Amino acid sequence: MFSPSRQRIFDDLSQMVAFESVHVxxxxxxxxxxxxxxxxxxxxxxxxxxxxxxxIDKSLAILGEIPGDPANERxxxxxxxxxxxxxxxxxxxxxxxxxxxxxxxxxWGRGTADCKGHIAMHLEVLRLIKDEPNxxxxxxxxxxxxxxGGLGLKHLxxxxxxxxxxxxxxxxxxGNAEPGVPSIVTLQRxxxxxRVHCETMEAPVHSGKFGGAxxxxxxxxxxxxxxxxDEEGRCVIDGVDCTGxxxxxxxxxxxxxxxxxxxDGTELxxxxxxxFIWARPAVSITGFSSTPVEDAINAxxxxxxxxxxxxxxxxxxxxxxxxxxxxKTAKLLIEHLQKHTPWGAQVHAEILAINRSYAADExxxxxxxxxxxxxxxxxxxxxxxxxxxxxPLTVELHEAFPDxxxxxxxxxDLTSAIHSPQESVDPTxxxxxxxxxxxxLTRFH
Numbered sequence: 135m136f137s138p139s140r141q142r143i144f145d146d147l148s149q150m151v152a153f154e155s156v157h158v159x160x161x162x163x164x165x166x167x168x169x170x171x172x173x174x175x176x177x178x179x180x181x182x183x184x185x186x187x188x189x190i191d192k193s194l195a196i197l198g199e200i201p202g203d204p205a206n207e208r209x210x211x212x213x214x215x216x217x218x219x220x221x222x223x224x225x226x227x228x229x230x231x232x233x234x235x236x237x238x239x240x241x242w243g244r245g246t247a248d249c250k251g252h253i254a255m256h257l258e259v260l261r262l263i264k265d266e267p268n269x270x271x272x273x274x275x276x277x278x279x280x281x282x283g284g285l286g287l288k289h290l291x292x293x294x295x296x297x298x299x300x301x302x303x304x305x306x307x308x309g310n311a312e313p314g315v316p317s318i319v320t321l322q323r324x325x326x327x328x329r330v331h332c333e334t335m336e337a338p339v340h341s342g343k344f345g346g347a348x349x350x351x352x353x354x355x356x357x358x359x360x361x362x363x364d365e366e367g368r369c370v371i372d373g374v375d376c377t378g379x380x381x382x383x384x385x386x387x388x389x390x391x392x393x394x395x396x397x398d399g400t401e402l403x404x405x406x407x408x409x410f411i412w413a414r415p416a417v418s419i420t421g422f423s424s425t426p427v428e429d430a431i432n433a434x435x436x437x438x439x440x441x442x443x444x445x446x447x448x449x450x451x452x453x454x455x456x457x458x459x460x461x462k463t464a465k466l467l468i469e470h471l472q473k474h475t476p477w478g479a480q481v482h483a484e485i486l487a488i489n490r491s492y493a494a495d496e497x498x499x500x501x502x503x504x505x506x507x508x509x510x511x512x513x514x515x516x517x518x519x520x521x522x523x524x525x526p527l528t529v530e531l532h533e534a535f536p537d538x539x540x541x542x543x544x545x546x547d548l549t550s551a552i553h554s555p556q557e558s559v560d561p562t563x564x565x566x567x568x569x570x571x572x573x574x575l576t577r578f579h
Contacts, residue, residue, distance in 0.1 A: 135511070136262045138568040140561055144241070146176065146254040148234050150216070151243045157193055157217040157279050166278070169216050170194035173253060173276050180260040182274070189286020193217070193279030197297050200260065202271035206579045209271045211300035212571075213527065214252040214307060215280035218245040219553050226555040240558040247546035247559040249280070252306040255545060255564050259571045266576045273300055277527065280307070283487070284526045291527075295534055302500045302578065303538055304571070305528050309546035311383060311519050313560045316512040316570075318505060319542035320382065321412055321520035322528055324460030324491035326444040330471060330483045331437070332358065338425075338433035348434040352424045354479035355438040361474035362417045362467070366403040369416050372470040374463055375451045378413035380406065382518040393548045412520030415463060416445045442467075447520070448493035461488050490529045492540075500539035504574055508543070511569035543567065 153169035156162050170186055173196045177184045184198035196216070202208070221231045221244055229235035231244040245251075253276055263269060275298065279286045291298055310317040334349040362370060369376050385408040390396075403410065410416070421441035425431070444467055446460040458466075468483040475481040494501060496518060508516040521542070532540055545563035546552055 136569050136572040138258050138262065138565045140565065142261070143254045143258050143561065143564055143568075144234065146257055147241065147246060147251055150250040150253060151234055151245050152232050154221065154232060155217050155245070155278075156220050157191075157282050159220065166217070167194065170196060170278060173216050176253075176257055177260075177274065177276075180257055181264060182260070182272075187290060189279065190289045191279055191282070191286040193277070193282070193286035195278050195287055195290065196276040197274065199271060199273040200269075203268045203579075206268050206270050208302070208578055209273060209300040210302045210304065210575060210578060211298060212256050212272065212274040213277070213303070213305045214256060215249045215277035216253060217278050217281050218248070218250070219281050222555055228556060231555070231557075239562075240560050242556070242558040244557055247309070247550035247557055248552035249307050249544075249546075251546070251559045251564055252544050252567075255306065255568050255571070258564075258568045259575065262568070262572050263575055268579050269575060270578050272575065273298070280525070280527070287527060288530055291530055291534055298531060299535060299538075301538055302574075303531055303535070303540045305525055305531075305540060305542045306544045306567070306571075307525055307546075308521050308542045308544045309548070309550060310563065311385070311517075311548055312389065313547050313549070313563055314512070316508045316514065316516040316566070317383065317519045317543070318494075318501060318508065318516055319521045320494040320496050320501070320518045321448060322492040322525065322542065323412070323416075323445040323447050323521070325446070325487075325489045326460055326464035326467075327486040328442040328444060328464060328468065328483055329486055330355070330359075330440045330442060330481060332439070332475070333437050333480045333482075334477075335434070335436040338431075338436045341432045341434050345434050349477045349479055351435045351438040351479065354475065354477055355422075355440060355481070358471050358475045358479075358481060359419055359440060359442075362470065367401075368403045368405070368410070369414060371415060371417070371463070371467050372473060373453050373466045374415060374458070375453055375455070376414050378409060378447060378449070378451075380408040380413040380520065382408070382412075382520065384408055385411070408520070413447050415447070415450065417467065418443045418445075446491055448491040450491070460490050461485070464488065489526050492528045492532060494541065495539060498539045501541055503577060504541050504543070504570070507573035507577065508566075508570045510573060511566050543570070
């Protein structure tokens with residue numbers, strides 16, 4: 135069994151976390167470029183031929199490879215990303231976001247779990263196996279625009295597919311259901327971003343003179359949005375089957391409540407939690423606006439807007455049992471909203487972005503070997519879980535190389551709170567994933 139150096143991993147991750155590598159913020163471009171250069175240099179130090187490629191969206195991707203043994207004709211592609219989401223208000227952080235804080239057995243800081251910890255993981259793997267015989271060719275791509283849709287890498291894949299071609303593709307940007315319990319992600323829900331606009335009058339009117347009869351746009355939109363849930367809170371969309379069942383690892387209610395930080399007294403819909411989050415569509419209201427509370431006046435609102443995030447599993451079906459895409463599901467959701475709009479209010483909706491779903495071949499050679507290696511690394515059988523998160527590159531790689539097998543795994547467990555001010559990673563998870571990946575690369579021939 136390989137023995138990762140926690141100190142080396144910590145040192146690598148500390149240096150990367152110090153870069154505020156947000157892709158879309160021009161004022162942080164120096165940090166972003168410095169992070170990309172650091173990653174480039176780190177892969178050079180472990181023996182890789184490496185290059186930085188600027189995408190059409192000005193993102194910086196680090197790509198390269200380490201040639202394998204001539205007797206081993208197989209190829210593996212390793213993926214992670216070096217860009218991060220914005221820090222948000224500093225006062226919301228319990229720890230310094232651009233430094234690693236060690237506390238409660240975890241490492242806290244922006245990017246520790248999503249996804250710089252996985253870059254440190256890949257680097258440690260390459261150090262550990264450098265003298266092993268009969269290795270496959272190892273390619274890698276460290277993306278720089280994952281948190282902003284990945285347009286640059288998508289275009290690069292279309293223009294230069296040879297950089298990405300491999301039999302086994304490891305998308306290392308997820309994690310286990312809980313620390314110490316090995317999991318391979320075999321399902322990725324698709325997503326759609328939808329903006330909904332409601333109008334009832336040409337302009338707001340005085341609530342004292344007209345309130346009670348004038349149609350309140352906020353109330354109309356609230357009533358419309360409420361139609362996508364039944365009385366227990368389960369998602370319902372006309373024309374869409376919302377009763378799918380998950381056949382993999384269960385998600386116990388007690389753990390779900392702890393992972394989400396649900397308040398005492400909140401009620402979950404009756405049914406299997408794993409099915410709700412991995413096998414059925416879900417609609418979240420991620421933004422809502424009309425008159426801000428601090429600007430409230432005695433007027434009936436004439437307009438209101440909402441931003442919806444729709445999640446759609448692979449194998450999604452309509453009410454007639456026919457397979458439908460994420461895009462089709464989004465269109466049916468818009469039709470549902472317009473059908474359920476009350477009081478003659480005018481509701482218009484547009485789809486802003488679509489990410490498609492993905493389902494792995496659970497019995498393929500690659501996943502079976504990875505499952506074996508992960509089980510050996512953890513000392514227990516690996517299970518299969520799903521994820522609601524979207525990694526657009528996964529679907530694009532699958533379409534570009536349909537004969538390749540893609541595996542999603544990583545060290546960011548469900549308590550890592552990625553994108554939040556309390557992001558963290560369990561270093562033991564990184565070490566186990568280092569062992570998993572190292573075992574695979576030495577057995578894949």
